Amino acid sequence: MLEIKNLHVKLEEEEKEILKGVDLTVEAGKVHAIMGPNGSGKSTLSYVLSGRDGYEVTDGAATLDGEDLLEMEPEERAAAGIFLAFQYPVEIPGVGNMTFLRTAVNAQRKARGQEELSAADFLKLVREKAKSLKIDADMLKRPVNVGFSGGEKKRNEILQMAMLEPKMCILDETDSGLDVDAMKLVSEGVNALRDAGRGFLVITHYQRLLDHIKPDVVHIMADGRIVKSGGPELALEVENNGYADILAEVN
Amino acid sequence: MAALDQTQVKEGVDQETVDAVREVSTYKYGWETDIEMEYAPKGVNPDIVKLISEKNEEPEWMTEWRLAAFERWTQMEEPKWAMVNYPEIDFQDQYYYARPKSMEEKPKSLDEVDPKLLATYEKLGIPLKEQMILAGVEGAENMPAEGRKVAVDAVFDSVSVGTTFQDELKKAGVIFCSISEAIKEHPELVKKYLGSVVPVSDNFYATLNSAVFSDGSFVYVPPGVRCPMELSTYFRINAENTGQFERTLIIADKGSYVSYLEGCTAPQRDTAQLHAAVVEIIIEEDAEVKYSTVQNWFPGDENGKGGIYNFVTKRADCRGDRSKVMWTQVETGSAVTWKYPSCILRGDDSQGEFYSIAIANNYQQADTGTKMVHLGKNTKSRIVSKGISAGKAQNTYRGLVSMHPKAKDSRNYTQCDSLLIGDKCGAHTVPYIEVRNNSSRVEHEATTSKVDDDQLFYCRQRGMDEEEAVALVVNGFCKDVLQALPMEFAMEAQQLVAISLEGSVG
Numbered sequence: 001m002l003e004i005k006n007l008h009v010k011l012e013e014e015e016k017e018i019l020k021g022v023d024l025t026v027e028a029g030k031v032h033a034i035m036g037p038n039g040s041g042k043s044t045l046s047y048v049l050s051g052r053d054g055y056e057v058t059d060g061a062a063t064l065d066g067e068d069l070l071e072m073e074p075e076e077r078a079a080a081g082i083f084l085a086f087q088y089p090v091e092i093p094g095v096g097n098m099t100f101l102r103t104a105v106n107a108q109r110k111a112r113g114q115e116e117l118s119a120a121d122f123l124k125l126v127r128e129k130a131k132s133l134k135i136d137a138d139m140l141k142r143p144v145n146v147g148f149s150g151g152e153k154k155r156n157e158i159l160q161m162a163m164l165e166p167k168m169c170i171l172d173e174t175d176s177g178l179d180v181d182a183m184k185l186v187s188e189g190v191n192a193l194r195d196a197g198r199g200f201l202v203i204t205h206y207q208r209l210l211d212h213i214k215p216d217v218v219h220i221m222a223d224g225r226i227v228k229s230g231g232p233e234l235a236l237e238v239e240n241n242g243y244a245d246i247l248a249e250v251n
Numbered sequence: 252m253a254a255l256d257q258t259q260v261k262e263g264v265d266q267e268t269v270d271a272v273r274e275v276s277t278y279k280y281g282w283e284t285d286i287e288m289e290y291a292p293k294g295v296n297p298d299i300v301k302l303i304s305e306k307n308e309e310p311e312w313m314t315e316w317r318l319a320a321f322e323r324w325t326q327m328e329e330p331k332w333a334m335v336n337y338p339e340i341d342f343q344d345q346y347y348y349a350r351p352k353s354m355e356e357k358p359k360s361l362d363e364v365d366p367k368l369l370a371t372y373e374k375l376g377i378p379l380k381e382q383m384i385l386a387g388v389e390g391a392e393n394m395p396a397e398g399r400k401v402a403v404d405a406v407f408d409s410v411s412v413g414t415t416f417q418d419e420l421k422k423a424g425v426i427f428c429s430i431s432e433a434i435k436e437h438p439e440l441v442k443k444y445l446g447s448v449v450p451v452s453d454n455f456y457a458t459l460n461s462a463v464f465s466d467g468s469f470v471y472v473p474p475g476v477r478c479p480m481e482l483s484t485y486f487r488i489n490a491e492n493t494g495q496f497e498r499t500l501i502i503a504d505k506g507s508y509v510s511y512l513e514g515c516t517a518p519q520r521d522t523a524q525l526h527a528a529v530v531e532i533i534i535e536e537d538a539e540v541k542y543s544t545v546q547n548w549f550p551g552d553e554n555g556k557g558g559i560y561n562f563v564t565k566r567a568d569c570r571g572d573r574s575k576v577m578w579t580q581v582e583t584g585s586a587v588t589w590k591y592p593s594c595i596l597r598g599d600d601s602q603g604e605f606y607s608i609a610i611a612n613n614y615q616q617a618d619t620g621t622k623m624v625h626l627g628k629n630t631k632s633r634i635v636s637k638g639i640s641a642g643k644a645q646n647t648y649r650g651l652v653s654m655h656p657k658a659k660d661s662r663n664y665t666q667c668d669s670l671l672i673g674d675k676c677g678a679h680t681v682p683y684i685e686v687r688n689n690s691s692r693v694e695h696e697a698t699t700s701k702v703d704d705d706q707l708f709y710c711r712q713r714g715m716d717e718e719e720a721v722a723l724v725v726n727g728f729c730k731d732v733l734q735a736l737p738m739e740f741a742m743e744a745q746q747l748v749a750i751s752l753e754g755s756v757g
């Protein structure tokens with residue numbers, strides 16, 4: 001489903017290469033995890049896939065179901081099914097969470113040639129999804145992420161994901177800042193969305209999240225490359241020994 | 252939309268699609284009504300003033316009042332202090348009176364109004380029928396789905412075409428009619444109040460207006476009456492090279508309440524047109540008036556050609572103790588805006604509020620704000636102004652807060668935020684504060700920010716296109732002002748914000 005080949009990315013403003021040839025394929029129905037030291041380029045990869053400004057692709061390709069992602073505007077990628085749960089969700093003062101969700105859902109439906117959801121249908125859907133993530137009515141009314149606690153912001157990202165039902169979900173450290181109970185809620189939210197047609201790319205530093213969301217494949221990213229891939233046991237190895245051994249081995 | 256004209260149309264995209272896109276991304280009300288008109292000769296002089304007075308079948312005292320104003324105007328000079336630039340206006344090169352031929356004989360009821368005029372208002376979304384306005388589905392979560400009545404006075408170029416719900420309002424004791432009708436039917440009220448808030452010699456444009464105003468709306472709400480529906484005036488400029496000079500007079504007698512809305516649009520033309528209105532509001536003891544404006548005059552094209560020059564004097568006089576006024580304005584149109592709705596807080600414990608959104612895109616220039624003049628004891632005022640600039644536009648907030656010696660224990664709070672979209676536009680804040688007693692307090696907060704790229708990317712990652720994202724962020728920025736508008740109006744205003752910012756990014 002998601003195919004990344006030899007992706008090289010540098011900053012637009014300066015001559016600094018951040019991704020140095022990333023190869024990665026996520027098949028439909030599978031959960032891939034990416035781990036790796038701080039600054040290795042994990043967030044950068046997620047931004048480049050979703051089309052954020054400021055990066056320049058100097059080589060390589062990224063496709064979703066054969067379609068060239070790199071040619072598309074961010075909103076076209078979203079409509080094609082790319083979703084990014086942000087490492088740092090953005091605050092939008094004055095815009096109600098509910099209004100934001102509704103605008104997003106309808107924008108994507110419109111882009112796909114579907115009819116807009118009626119106010120009543122939308123409301124029913126949000127309430128249902130919000131309930132399972134323990135997001136209360138008050139949080140739905142408040143402006144997007146403004147004054148939300150770290151954990152609330154992350155749950156809000158998952159709510160958006162559940163509402164948008166994307167094909168390819170990229171989660172960037174969605175587990176950081178979550179308490180034990182919130183971690184369970186978020187994982188359940190993610191697991192509820194797992195199905196044969198959907199792929200996941202889960203960026204995390206901790207084995208803990210992977211206890212709840214069982215990955216099919218674990219990748220280690222270092223200095224802008226995927227340096228090692230393996231099964232769930234790879235995450236355990238990192239948890240127990242850190243990255244030193246793995247990095248020494250690949251060098 | 253500039254981008255469209257500069258881009259080569261890609262192969263395979265048919266002209267129809269291109270036109271359709273262009274259509275939705277330009278000024279929506281830019282069409283004109285093809286109707287036979289009658290004009291006074293071009294220019295302004297005592298004869299034209301007399302002619303306008305004659306056309307309105309005015310009594311002599313009114314003609315004299317106008318002539319005195321004209322005399323005064325000839326000795327005045329156009330003010331130049333505002334931060335706006337426009338070519339010299341030739342006041343003799345325009346028409347001061349334009350009336351559809353079919354209005355020569357004034358229609359006795361709405362049924363007699365020229366179908367072409369009725370169709371014009373229908374197309375503008377203001378049907379001149381006595382019907383409920385049904386609340387839309389947008390925002391249905393928190394809105395009762397009940398009908399609402401709004402009485403409309405429709406002004407077309409120089410004349411009022413008709414006023415709805417007059418009978419029903421009359422039963423409540425409310426007078427709502429065109430000002431020309433009021434001069435004939437209620438001369439005692441007009442004589443008493445006209446020019447009592449905005450004196451004839453107040454400023455260049457107000458003085459010109461006093462001489463040549465052709466029509467406008469008149470409202471009188473008697474003591475203790477809560478006006479049973481919202482009142483509104485819809486101004487449409489249609490004729491070319493014609494200035495619109497309307498006059499509005501609203502009187503809220505003791506303990507009464509009225510909410511009044513004003514809307515304005517004009518066809519898209521490449522020559523600029525002049526609009527100089529005067530609005531006077533008198534608020535007696537314990538009375539309250541809400542005055543909301545959605546100003547959407549043609550702003551000129553993306554190269555700065557054409558558009559309305561909007562020079563407006565609006566003032567409310569809170570004469571009675573505990574009287575209240577609230578101005579809310581959404582200014583998206585006009586090539587040049589010069590407008591400072593003001594409050595004279597004369598009565599003790601009186602209150603004035605001003606909520607404003609001013610959007611300037613392309614080459615638009617807006618110099619707008621308010622004056623809060625505190626004269627009475629314990630008076631309060633609140634100013635919330637949101638200026639949004641895009642393209643090459645300039646947006647200035649100019650505000651005066653003045654606490655007079657007798658205005659003991661008075662308070663003002665001013666919050667004045669500017670948002671910039673792109674880097675070729677400008678925002679300016681010019682606050683004047685005078686406090687002449689030591690028990691009053693004035694608080695002023697001002698911020699300037701840019702639309703944040705991270706916010707836009709976040710919205711776009713969730714599927715919104717760039718313009719939708721900008722509109723959403725901007726609506727968020729304007730939230731506290733939008734909240735002050737009547738519900739249905741707020742939604743209209745939100746859409747307007749989106750439309751007027753189209754093509755402002757990228």
Ligand SMILES: Nc1ncnc2c1ncn2[C@@H]1O[C@H](COP(=O)(O)OP(=O)(O)OP(=O)(O)O)[C@@H](O)[C@H]1O
Nearest residue numbers: 011018036037038039040041042043044045054087
């Ligand atoms: N806009 C930018 N300007 C300057 N440096 C940048 C920019 N974006 C990314 N970088 C640099 O690129 C490298 C990769 O950053 P990235 O955020 O992708 O790392 P990460 O793997 O997500 O790290 P973490 O685990 O800490 O979240 C870092 O050295 C970072 O400083």
Ligand SMILES: [Mg+2]
Nearest residue numbers: 042043044087
């Ligand atoms: Mg990161």
